Amino acid sequence: MAIERTLSIIKPDGVEKNVIGKIIAQFQESGLNPVGMRMVHLSQQEAEGFYAVHKERPFFGELVEFMTRGPVVVMVLEGEDAVAKNREVMGATNPDEADEGTIRALYATDIGENTVHGSDSPENAEKEIRYFFSDVQYFPGN
Ligand code: ADP
Ligand code: MG
Numbered sequence: 121m122a123i124e125r126t127l128s129i130i131k132p133d134g135v136e137k138n139v140i141g142k143i144i145a146q147f148q149e150s151g152l153n154p155v156g157m158r159m160v161h162l163s164q165q166e167a168e169g170f171y172a173v174h175k176e177r178p179f180f181g182e183l184v185e186f187m188t189r190g191p192v193v194v195m196v197l198e199g200e201d202a203v204a205k206n207r208e209v210m211g212a213t214n215p216d217e218a219d220e221g222t223i224r225a226l227y228a229t230d231i232g233e234n235t236v237h238g239s240d241s242p243e244n245a246e247k248e249i250r251y252f253f254s255d256v257q258y259f260p261g262n
Contacts, residue, residue, distance in 0.1 A: 124202040125155065125258065127248035129237035130193040132186060135159075139227050140193055143236065146223060147197055150209045156196035156253050162188050170251060179232060186232060194252045203245050206238040 130143055144154065162170070167187040174180050197206055211222025215234055218225040228234040239245035249258050 121201045123198065123200060124242060124245070125196050125198050125249060126152075126202040126206045126239045126242075126245040127237070127252065128152075128195045128197050128206060128239075130195075131233070131235055131237060132188075132190040132192055133229055133233040134227060134235040135191055135193065137227060137235075139235075143223055143227070144195075146209060147206070150205060151199040152197040152202055152206055152209065153199060154195045155198045156249075156257060158194050158252065159191050160194060160252075161191045164188055170248070182232060196249055196253060196258060203239055203242050207240065210236050210238050 128147070130140055134140065134143060147154070160166075164184060167184045168175070171180065171183055171187070174183065177183075199205060209223060211218030211224035211228075213224075213234060214231040215224045215228035216231075218228070223236050224234050239248050
Protein backbone atom coordinates (compact mmCIF):
# COMPACT_ATOMS: atom_id res chain seq x y z
CA MET A 121 0.00 0.00 0.00
CA ALA A 122 1.10 3.52 -0.66
CA ILE A 123 0.01 7.04 0.18
CA GLU A 124 -2.35 8.16 -2.59
CA ARG A 125 -4.61 11.06 -3.39
CA THR A 126 -8.15 10.79 -4.69
CA LEU A 127 -10.94 13.17 -5.65
CA SER A 128 -14.06 13.31 -3.50
CA ILE A 129 -17.17 15.40 -4.07
CA ILE A 130 -19.93 15.96 -1.52
CA LYS A 131 -22.85 16.22 -3.95
CA PRO A 132 -25.73 18.74 -3.71
CA ASP A 133 -27.90 16.38 -1.63
CA GLY A 134 -25.12 16.03 0.97
CA VAL A 135 -24.77 19.80 1.20
CA GLU A 136 -28.58 20.24 1.44
CA LYS A 137 -28.81 17.65 4.25
CA ASN A 138 -26.23 19.62 6.32
CA VAL A 139 -23.91 16.64 6.69
CA ILE A 140 -20.69 18.13 5.24
CA GLY A 141 -19.03 18.01 8.66
CA LYS A 142 -20.16 14.46 9.43
CA ILE A 143 -18.90 13.22 6.07
CA ILE A 144 -15.49 14.87 6.44
CA ALA A 145 -15.22 13.48 9.99
CA GLN A 146 -15.96 9.99 8.67
CA PHE A 147 -13.23 10.35 6.04
CA GLN A 148 -10.72 11.52 8.66
CA GLU A 149 -11.66 8.69 11.04
CA SER A 150 -10.90 6.33 8.13
CA GLY A 151 -7.46 7.82 7.50
CA LEU A 152 -8.49 10.05 4.58
CA ASN A 153 -7.47 13.65 5.19
CA PRO A 154 -8.39 16.60 2.98
CA VAL A 155 -5.33 18.31 1.50
CA GLY A 156 -7.41 20.54 -0.81
CA MET A 157 -11.01 21.73 -0.63
CA ARG A 158 -13.33 24.06 -2.58
CA MET A 159 -17.06 24.71 -2.37
CA VAL A 160 -18.40 25.40 -5.87
CA HIS A 161 -21.69 25.59 -7.72
CA LEU A 162 -20.92 23.69 -10.92
CA SER A 163 -22.08 25.06 -14.26
CA GLN A 164 -23.80 22.73 -16.71
CA GLN A 165 -20.61 22.67 -18.79
CA GLU A 166 -18.43 21.79 -15.79
CA ALA A 167 -20.75 18.96 -14.70
CA GLU A 168 -21.03 17.60 -18.27
CA GLY A 169 -17.25 17.69 -18.64
CA PHE A 170 -16.66 15.95 -15.32
CA TYR A 171 -19.13 13.15 -16.12
CA ALA A 172 -18.28 12.92 -19.86
CA VAL A 173 -17.61 9.16 -19.55
CA HIS A 174 -21.31 8.70 -18.76
CA LYS A 175 -22.67 10.86 -21.60
CA GLU A 176 -24.28 7.93 -23.44
CA ARG A 177 -25.95 6.58 -20.29
CA PRO A 178 -29.73 7.09 -19.98
CA PHE A 179 -29.34 8.94 -16.66
CA PHE A 180 -26.79 11.50 -17.95
CA GLY A 181 -29.25 14.42 -18.21
CA GLU A 182 -30.68 13.71 -14.76
CA LEU A 183 -27.15 13.43 -13.31
CA VAL A 184 -26.05 16.80 -14.74
CA GLU A 185 -29.26 18.48 -13.55
CA PHE A 186 -28.75 17.07 -10.04
CA MET A 187 -25.06 17.98 -9.85
CA THR A 188 -25.79 21.59 -10.84
CA ARG A 189 -28.79 22.24 -8.60
CA GLY A 190 -26.72 23.59 -5.71
CA PRO A 191 -23.19 23.85 -4.36
CA VAL A 192 -20.88 20.87 -3.92
CA VAL A 193 -17.70 20.40 -1.87
CA VAL A 194 -14.77 19.20 -3.98
CA MET A 195 -11.87 17.70 -2.02
CA VAL A 196 -8.54 16.04 -2.57
CA LEU A 197 -8.27 13.27 0.05
CA GLU A 198 -4.89 11.83 1.00
CA GLY A 199 -4.10 8.60 2.83
CA GLU A 200 -2.94 4.98 2.58
CA ASP A 201 -4.58 3.38 -0.45
CA ALA A 202 -6.83 6.44 -0.70
CA VAL A 203 -8.63 5.53 -3.94
CA ALA A 204 -9.88 2.13 -2.74
CA LYS A 205 -10.34 3.29 0.85
CA ASN A 206 -12.57 6.16 -0.26
CA ARG A 207 -14.74 3.79 -2.35
CA GLU A 208 -15.06 1.54 0.72
CA VAL A 209 -16.08 4.40 3.02
CA MET A 210 -18.58 5.71 0.39
CA GLY A 211 -20.38 2.37 -0.08
CA ALA A 212 -22.08 1.02 -3.22
CA THR A 213 -23.56 3.37 -5.85
CA ASN A 214 -27.07 2.21 -4.93
CA PRO A 215 -27.59 2.97 -1.23
CA ASP A 216 -29.89 -0.07 -0.93
CA GLU A 217 -26.81 -2.18 -1.65
CA ALA A 218 -24.35 -0.13 0.43
CA ASP A 219 -22.81 -1.70 3.54
CA GLU A 220 -24.12 -0.52 6.87
CA GLY A 221 -22.31 2.54 8.21
CA THR A 222 -21.03 3.68 4.82
CA ILE A 223 -21.67 7.30 3.77
CA ARG A 224 -24.20 6.29 1.11
CA ALA A 225 -26.03 3.89 3.47
CA LEU A 226 -26.25 6.68 6.04
CA TYR A 227 -27.17 9.67 3.89
CA ALA A 228 -28.04 8.85 0.25
CA THR A 229 -31.57 9.25 -1.08
CA ASP A 230 -31.31 6.84 -4.02
CA ILE A 231 -28.97 5.60 -6.77
CA GLY A 232 -28.87 9.07 -8.36
CA GLU A 233 -28.75 11.31 -5.29
CA ASN A 234 -26.08 9.32 -3.53
CA THR A 235 -24.27 12.04 -1.56
CA VAL A 236 -20.66 11.47 -2.61
CA HIS A 237 -18.46 10.97 -5.64
CA GLY A 238 -15.11 9.18 -5.47
CA SER A 239 -12.52 8.44 -8.16
CA ASP A 240 -12.55 4.77 -9.24
CA SER A 241 -8.83 4.29 -10.08
CA PRO A 242 -5.51 6.07 -9.44
CA GLU A 243 -5.44 7.16 -13.12
CA ASN A 244 -8.90 8.70 -12.91
CA ALA A 245 -8.03 10.25 -9.54
CA GLU A 246 -5.17 12.15 -11.17
CA LYS A 247 -7.40 13.30 -14.06
CA GLU A 248 -10.23 14.32 -11.73
CA ILE A 249 -7.91 16.21 -9.37
CA ARG A 250 -6.52 18.10 -12.36
CA TYR A 251 -10.07 18.92 -13.46
CA PHE A 252 -10.66 20.94 -10.28
CA PHE A 253 -7.25 21.92 -8.90
CA SER A 254 -4.15 23.46 -10.40
CA ASP A 255 -1.04 21.40 -11.18
CA VAL A 256 1.04 23.78 -9.10
CA GLN A 257 -0.82 22.84 -5.92
CA TYR A 258 -1.14 19.08 -6.39
CA PHE A 259 1.48 17.89 -8.86
CA PRO A 260 4.50 20.04 -8.01
CA GLY A 261 6.85 17.43 -9.50
CA ASN A 262 5.26 17.72 -12.97
P1 ADP B 1 -20.15 5.72 -8.73
O1 ADP B 1 -20.48 7.16 -8.37
O2 ADP B 1 -20.45 4.79 -7.60
O3 ADP B 1 -18.75 5.58 -9.28
P2 ADP B 1 -21.11 5.45 -11.48
O4 ADP B 1 -19.75 5.95 -11.91
O5 ADP B 1 -21.61 4.19 -12.10
O6 ADP B 1 -21.17 5.28 -9.89
O7 ADP B 1 -22.20 6.58 -11.79
C1 ADP B 1 -21.91 7.94 -11.58
C2 ADP B 1 -23.09 8.58 -10.90
O8 ADP B 1 -24.22 8.58 -11.80
C3 ADP B 1 -23.61 7.87 -9.65
O9 ADP B 1 -22.87 8.16 -8.49
C4 ADP B 1 -25.03 8.40 -9.57
O10 ADP B 1 -25.07 9.74 -9.05
C5 ADP B 1 -25.42 8.43 -11.05
N1 ADP B 1 -26.08 7.19 -11.44
C6 ADP B 1 -25.49 5.97 -11.64
N2 ADP B 1 -26.40 5.06 -12.00
C7 ADP B 1 -27.60 5.68 -12.04
C8 ADP B 1 -28.93 5.26 -12.36
N3 ADP B 1 -29.21 4.00 -12.70
N4 ADP B 1 -29.91 6.20 -12.29
C9 ADP B 1 -29.65 7.48 -11.95
N5 ADP B 1 -28.41 7.93 -11.66
C10 ADP B 1 -27.39 7.06 -11.69
MG1 MG C 1 -17.91 6.36 -11.01
